[in-house]
Amino acid sequence: MNHFLDIHKTPKPDLRHIVDHARAMKQARDGQPKGTPDADQPLADRMVALIFEKPSTRTRVSFDLGVRQMGGQTMVLSGTDMQLGHGETIADTARVMSRYVDLIMIRTFEEATLLEMAEHADVPVINGLTNRSHPCQIMADVMTFEEHRGPIQGAKVVWSGDGNNTFASFAHAAQQFDFDLTFTGPEPLDPEPALDGLYRTVRDPAEAVQGADLVVTDTWVSMHDPVSARERRHNQLRGYQVNAELMAQAKDDALFMHCLPAHRDEEATSEVMDGPHSVVFDEAENRLHAQKAIMRWSLGT
Ligand code: CP
């Protein structure tokens, strides 16, 4: 069963195929209106459930659009409206959903929920973000880097900020796509120990970004973080803001990425977000193309 649960759990050649396939599919429909169906309709007759236990703009819209372009149909479901949010087990939900749909995408809190869903589902399950990882995002980010700069292999990528779920998928990708990853952030917000060995740490952000091909950041307070931690996190992370001064330490042609939603002038200034290094909206668009390729890989279509 081709579940897409995490980048380090997906074979390297399959990851390469997904990125290359996504780029080819994007090119094939270049310039067409968003609602134009793909010529080959690879998801014809397929029903896809999109389950959200957290808010989403990009993941929700890009998966829904992607399925429609490929000729499939979607059900967008909120966890709180399902019995899943009212005591039905994840295993039973997985078994039931498998009788109705051909593919499940879930955005949830605990990774255990995703893994249990995958274990008990008879159809492929895709990780649309958990507290621990965000693999679909980083597949789009790898695609975006390569569109602009060619192969990501050997590139220097620097993450400035919180060692969070999105960082974790970058760390998995560094291993699988063979690029160099540096983390710069405050020690209390270091990435989880399971990621040790996949990146190096440089505490001083200006030193960390020297020679970077890509500088990345993300929100300082993720959806699973308690609101009460906001002020402390802001104080810890203020020195890791990506601003023009920091970008000036990277390579002249360095790219800037942020998975969005951004909190402008917190983790990144508007000057950088809207500046010449930024490819944040290409990243957002490429969620669509990357996930279409992931769904085709999962379904073997
Ligand atoms: N980047 C991302 O996953 O965005 P959404 O939370 O809007 O889906």
Ligand code: NVA
């Ligand atoms: N780290 C962020 C990513 C949002 C797409 C979060 O989990 O809230």
